[in-house]
Amino acid sequence: MDYVNGPGRNHLFVPGPVNIPDQVIRAMNRNNEDYRSPAVPALTKILLEDVKKIFKTTSGTPFLIPTTGTGAWESALTNTLSPGDRTVSFLIGQFSLLWIDQQQRLGFNVDVVESDWGQGANLDILASKIAADTTHSIKAICIVHNETATGVTNNLATVRNILDHYQHPALFLVDGVSSICALDFRMDEWGIDVALTGSQKALSLPTGMGIVCASPKALEATKTAKSVRVFFDWNDYLKFYKMGTYWPYTPSIQLLYGLRAALDLIFEEGLDNVVARHSRLGKATRLAVEAWGLKNCTQKEEWVSDTVTAVVVPSYIDSSDIVRRAWKRYNLSLGLGLNKVAGKVFRIGHLGNLNELQLLGCLAGVEMVLKDVGYPVKLGSGVAAASGYLQNSTPLIPSRI
Amino acid sequence: MDYVNGPGRNHLFVPGPVNIPDQVIRAMNRNNEDYRSPAVPALTKILLEDVKKIFKTTSGTPFLIPTTGTGAWESALTNTLSPGDRTVSFLIGQFSLLWIDQQQRLGFNVDVVESDWGQGANLDILASKIAADTTHSIKAICIVHNETATGVTNNLATVRNILDHYQHPALFLVDGVSSICALDFRMDEWGIDVALTGSQKALSLPTGMGIVCASPKALEATKTAKSVRVFFDWNDYLKFYKMGTYWPYTPSIQLLYGLRAALDLIFEEGLDNVVARHSRLGKATRLAVEAWGLKNCTQKEEWVSDTVTAVVVPSYIDSSDIVRRAWKRYNLSLGLGLNKVAGKVFRIGHLGNLNELQLLGCLAGVEMVLKDVGYPVKLGSGVAAASGYLQNSTPLIPSRI
Amino acid sequence: MDYVNGPGRNHLFVPGPVNIPDQVIRAMNRNNEDYRSPAVPALTKILLEDVKKIFKTTSGTPFLIPTTGTGAWESALTNTLSPGDRTVSFLIGQFSLLWIDQQQRLGFNVDVVESDWGQGANLDILASKIAADTTHSIKAICIVHNETATGVTNNLATVRNILDHYQHPALFLVDGVSSICALDFRMDEWGIDVALTGSQKALSLPTGMGIVCASPKALEATKTAKSVRVFFDWNDYLKFYKMGTYWPYTPSIQLLYGLRAALDLIFEEGLDNVVARHSRLGKATRLAVEAWGLKNCTQKEEWVSDTVTAVVVPSYIDSSDIVRRAWKRYNLSLGLGLNKVAGKVFRIGHLGNLNELQLLGCLAGVEMVLKDVGYPVKLGSGVAAASGYLQNSTPLIPSRI
Amino acid sequence: MDYVNGPGRNHLFVPGPVNIPDQVIRAMNRNNEDYRSPAVPALTKILLEDVKKIFKTTSGTPFLIPTTGTGAWESALTNTLSPGDRTVSFLIGQFSLLWIDQQQRLGFNVDVVESDWGQGANLDILASKIAADTTHSIKAICIVHNETATGVTNNLATVRNILDHYQHPALFLVDGVSSICALDFRMDEWGIDVALTGSQKALSLPTGMGIVCASPKALEATKTAKSVRVFFDWNDYLKFYKMGTYWPYTPSIQLLYGLRAALDLIFEEGLDNVVARHSRLGKATRLAVEAWGLKNCTQKEEWVSDTVTAVVVPSYIDSSDIVRRAWKRYNLSLGLGLNKVAGKVFRIGHLGNLNELQLLGCLAGVEMVLKDVGYPVKLGSGVAAASGYLQNSTPLIPSRI
Incomplete structure (x- = not known):
């Protein structure tokens, strides 16, 4: 019934439906x-x-x-x-x-x-x-x-x-x-x-x-x-x-x-901690985008979203290729650009029951896809930017202290 | 999370939602x-x-x-x-x-x-x-x-x-x-x-x-x-x-x-076989009701339903007691009488992915509940009427022949 | 992957492995x-x-x-x-x-x-x-x-x-x-x-x-x-x-x-209540066997088992036919007779997380199979004997009172 | 029943038991x-x-x-x-x-x-x-x-x-x-x-x-x-x-x-492709270890393992701290050093139904933990080394071409 098995777990980073714990x-x-x-x-x-x-x-x-x-x-x-x-x-x-x-x-x-x-x-x-x-x-x-x-x-x-x-x-x-x-x-x-x-x-x-x-x-x-x-x-x-x-x-x-x-x-996690976790993952994603030399579709800092990041790709790249390739090669599900921004942005959903390493796996995947489609990204750059921030800000898991 | 565990499996015989295979x-x-x-x-x-x-x-x-x-x-x-x-x-x-x-x-x-x-x-x-x-x-x-x-x-x-x-x-x-x-x-x-x-x-x-x-x-x-x-x-x-x-x-x-x-x-079962199975289970249920000396709410044979049977109880019994007791004592879920027939009928749903023995377990349960609430049923009578018919009409399971 | 689907739920009454709640x-x-x-x-x-x-x-x-x-x-x-x-x-x-x-x-x-x-x-x-x-x-x-x-x-x-x-x-x-x-x-x-x-x-x-x-x-x-x-x-x-x-x-x-x-x-049920439930189901099964006019393999009352009943069949019947037919026609799994009693007994396992109606469904099934293989059972007789006892002895489900 | 929930999915990288698809x-x-x-x-x-x-x-x-x-x-x-x-x-x-x-x-x-x-x-x-x-x-x-x-x-x-x-x-x-x-x-x-x-x-x-x-x-x-x-x-x-x-x-x-x-x-994946995938993930892991400036416990190239990598930590670090912290902070499960190499190595299991991005998430996690315990790792370095190799060697998922 799964016509399209890939080895390992799908990295589901569309902005919904999201990973179910x-x-x-x-x-x-x-x-x-x-x-x-x-x-x-x-x-x-x-x-x-x-x-x-x-x-x-x-x-x-x-x-x-x-x-x-x-x-x-x-x-x-x-x-x-x-x-x-x-x-x-x-x-x-x-x-x-x-x-x-x-x-x-x-x-x-x-x-x-x-x-x-x-x-x-x-x-x-x-x-x-x-x-x-x-x-x-x-x-x-x-x-x-x-x-x-x-x-x-x-x-x-x-x-x-x-x-x-x-x-x-x-x-x-x-x-x-x-x-x-x-x-x-x-x-x-x-x-x-x-x-x-x-x-x-x-x-x-x-x-x-x-x-x-x-x-x-x-x-x-x-x-x-x-x-x-x-x-x-x-x-x-x-x-x-x-x-x-x-x-x-x-x-x-x-x-x-x-x-x-x-x-x-x-x-159990605490609603405020849940919000703080999303804030952390959102910030980490934006730092990665910046490290890649790409632009966030969001035009001002005041509007940035901690649940989804729309990444603007250079005009010589069709963002749909990124989404397609991510899925076909790395079992990574990203969000398409829609309507006016179709082809121009791809989206990383970072919401729901998600943690730091899942996001870093996604970001590492995005880097590889970017390179696949011809964007001169420095592999590891986005992950480093994100993990530099996360390594400072991620709290211990309370139930495991 | 299940506040109301009973030992064994719930016999789910409401006319929906029904048992999921x-x-x-x-x-x-x-x-x-x-x-x-x-x-x-x-x-x-x-x-x-x-x-x-x-x-x-x-x-x-x-x-x-x-x-x-x-x-x-x-x-x-x-x-x-x-x-x-x-x-x-x-x-x-x-x-x-x-x-x-x-x-x-x-x-x-x-x-x-x-x-x-x-x-x-x-x-x-x-x-x-x-x-x-x-x-x-x-x-x-x-x-x-x-x-x-x-x-x-x-x-x-x-x-x-x-x-x-x-x-x-x-x-x-x-x-x-x-x-x-x-x-x-x-x-x-x-x-x-x-x-x-x-x-x-x-x-x-x-x-x-x-x-x-x-x-x-x-x-x-x-x-x-x-x-x-x-x-x-x-x-x-x-x-x-x-x-x-x-x-x-x-x-x-x-x-x-x-x-x-x-x-x-x-x-795999064949849609026509599915319909035939419902017909069999419906008929068996009606035979049981008759054997109990109770009336089907359906007034004429031409209208009888092979997916749900509403059973009319004597006026000295509140059918809601039957439904309540079935659940509380025998882990059996029956349908309430609704609106005009509230208190007057209880319902047996016999639809979906269901077989003969599940129905007979339900019918045996109904008999015990009827006795519980003071109706002078002969235990086994409904089951016998139903199984007499089913023993004649149930085909071998095709995948097991 | 299930080569042998039957409609509805398998009535699993072998004496192990048993139904998992x-x-x-x-x-x-x-x-x-x-x-x-x-x-x-x-x-x-x-x-x-x-x-x-x-x-x-x-x-x-x-x-x-x-x-x-x-x-x-x-x-x-x-x-x-x-x-x-x-x-x-x-x-x-x-x-x-x-x-x-x-x-x-x-x-x-x-x-x-x-x-x-x-x-x-x-x-x-x-x-x-x-x-x-x-x-x-x-x-x-x-x-x-x-x-x-x-x-x-x-x-x-x-x-x-x-x-x-x-x-x-x-x-x-x-x-x-x-x-x-x-x-x-x-x-x-x-x-x-x-x-x-x-x-x-x-x-x-x-x-x-x-x-x-x-x-x-x-x-x-x-x-x-x-x-x-x-x-x-x-x-x-x-x-x-x-x-x-x-x-x-x-x-x-x-x-x-x-x-x-x-x-x-x-x-949650209480270990003593679990034991009492098995005692109830065992007794009910034996009453059914008696009503069918068949013998329990267990030769004296002091040894009767509340978890499994081995039923002796008349010499003109091969008990394996009963087991086979139960599975092929009614999706009922019974235990075979083993070794010295192969062909002579079939077994009803009544242990584990099981309730009265599941057992009665099984007993109704056994009756039909007995008739299928030529034993002159009165349909409903075993169910009536069992449910007569169960209707008197089954307690309300504590979590539902 | 889960006393130790963490947000998101556990990155299970012990060398067994491994992730079940x-x-x-x-x-x-x-x-x-x-x-x-x-x-x-x-x-x-x-x-x-x-x-x-x-x-x-x-x-x-x-x-x-x-x-x-x-x-x-x-x-x-x-x-x-x-x-x-x-x-x-x-x-x-x-x-x-x-x-x-x-x-x-x-x-x-x-x-x-x-x-x-x-x-x-x-x-x-x-x-x-x-x-x-x-x-x-x-x-x-x-x-x-x-x-x-x-x-x-x-x-x-x-x-x-x-x-x-x-x-x-x-x-x-x-x-x-x-x-x-x-x-x-x-x-x-x-x-x-x-x-x-x-x-x-x-x-x-x-x-x-x-x-x-x-x-x-x-x-x-x-x-x-x-x-x-x-x-x-x-x-x-x-x-x-x-x-x-x-x-x-x-x-x-x-x-x-x-x-x-x-x-x-x-x-469906093909056994030889499964082996090739393990080879890919093993190589990628070793490249990461090298990029971190750490030693593989395996002393010669001829013996390197494509299913588990034991990483030697500097003598001033107790590898058990790495394993403990990975679990407590990043929901990452790594393997302890055992017996003679207890405290001296931690292990990354990379076997079973696993893909590239899961591994990269793990490697990003290891980098953060290494920094947590005082090892001067350059964040992103291991991920970059691994993804540089993977981006060249990972095939398209056959069912998705």
């Missing part, structure tokens, strides 16, 4: 169960409490939806907004583009703020729009925390500050797909109204669970939101939450147990 | 993969061809959607219909009720044909409505092939005959959630326009994949269908089918390999 | 580890403490040997005895025969006490031999607690009483392969010097770990035992126990984690 | 089976044929013994020799030492040829002993193909040449534990009489299967070999081979399916 694979290695027995609601109840911790929220209400990130987006939008509502959305890469496309197709009046791919959301423009919107025609700010296509992280605290400064009541909807559980994320502190992620990203699970968390204000908004929704309707969940049976339709038993194991690992 | 559990026991590598599209391409076989269609186009049956319903409806469209729908149990509820919430004009719970869809009324609808105001017939709440199987061939007889162009949308891969199902022959199932039913996979198959006429209907849809939009799939990359958003790698293994098992 | 399969689903890291000794240390509980010993020293029951026998004998030593051994079936054969090939002077197959060890003869042996020429009593070929359980307390009565110093070596973790077993109370089992029996693990436990007297005996041994030499273990690294050669990492999970399940 | 873990993820059904013998029959290929023998007879390498040694010796027999054995490291110790404890007259640890077997001395032994008092040459403690590979062809030159009839017994399936190994061509390996080495399985292959001459020798043996007696296997049931005692079902999967992977 063995503990999680084990936890999911099971038969189905009756989800109406007392066991599954008991498990779910605790999961719903615990999953709030990865959003850093105590007041939010989480929904574990059998869907992908795309479905989680739709859930966030349709439960809180009505067709014709004005949203402000930032086009800075492929995933923000797709979300904007969804917003348009769902019938919202999308006020698009575009930046060059490689730049962050232009929050100055946001500020001016908010300032100007004295009639509160803007119903929601929709922003991707971390644009996976370009490796750009936006500053969510600033968004909140702008809204607060102008006492603007717009909902604050955040795609945290490639950030939550990896980057610093504070739903309550930053006043986020809907935050969402997908199981296959930093949570390091298989694809199939969209995790959406709604603030009390977002829940209130559902009462007036006129967008048509059934499968994604939070009210169906809330009804079953009240009954204590939790599920309006059949959940994946395996993903529930997997989520339990994934959260256990994250809490 | 070990071969499928094994196939899914794996890390994530880059779904943009050449391997996943190659796997997907073959899966899309092979999955058509379980619908018995050659002209249909299948979609493997990361969702549940509820999402699959929504996909079928929103891609083919427009708000305000008139549908004829049959209310005969909890799942047809939920689908009707969805149709109403999606804004269709639902012409509900209600029957007693335990009866099949009233196709005489359908015939008269179709006959009367000379203006073709009816845009779709929505019917649940097998109502899981009551164990009622509807006759799809008759629906087609009615439409053909009056040359009525209504779309023919079928929920095959608890029938496809278990009951005789012929998408092409019966002129079904959209058929759908969920992975956790007779395919014997985990929950998480809605499988929807659209006829050419259904695909044509998408062009005029005005229902708002993004996540469920078939056109996004078709676009990626054309590109040969297949996935508009991240699929579950594990479910893809699981589907491959599930189909392999089904094809 | 899902929790254990999950725990073993893992990569190798460095067994010289601090983690494996830490795990081993606790396992060695915990495994003593299944022997009911506090003074014994356990050895987890990468071998089978045959190797565990050899370990017990060669570490405590010298070539030419006189042992008293009881020939009552195939496994005691094989152990005697091993004792002879290892050069001991084996004093064989033979009984009809179906009878227990003749302890009257033992008593007279012990009484007569005033010179203490008998160095060891070797006895199989439960003869797996005939379903005969010997009374170990009586053996101890005889030795004590005559103050005889012979070592008391016990094969507990098909008893430990299933039957009442008390190493310390019964003064057993070496007790042993195999992982694939009542512990419900894969084959591959011989578990041997030595009393202080047995350890003392190693100092004078002249049997040649290296792989099986306990002293190599003891040396590594002292160093705290535990392993003289590479253990199976998977079996260690599997053992951890298996013990957790046993302790 | 996911395909094999999957194949082993299963319940027990009746090993007396037709399925297991059918599987075994093909395995016995196929396993001969990894020895490069057509005339040999393989035995799959539920034991470890230590047991496999004992099997090789006791089946072919008698107490008092003279063997010539080479003491060149910890594992040859342990084998010699076993030979002595089994009562052979061991003629030990000792070399410095780091040197290969002194075959000149062998030649003179053979030349002098005109009475053929030497019954067997026992040699470790690859001494895992020092990373030394002996030249087996030369041993054969010496025996042939003097027409000496001594048996040629080879420990191929850390060579077979990784180094060039030719049982028939080199006239090896018994060759053996363990499942947890280059076959990349869990521990628990000793694989021993006997030449016709070795089988002939069993007839006169007087060493006491029961568990390890080949004749018990041969008896069951003849009957077609194959197993004198219970095999591990899981390891059988695991072996099937492991062989499939090896044959």
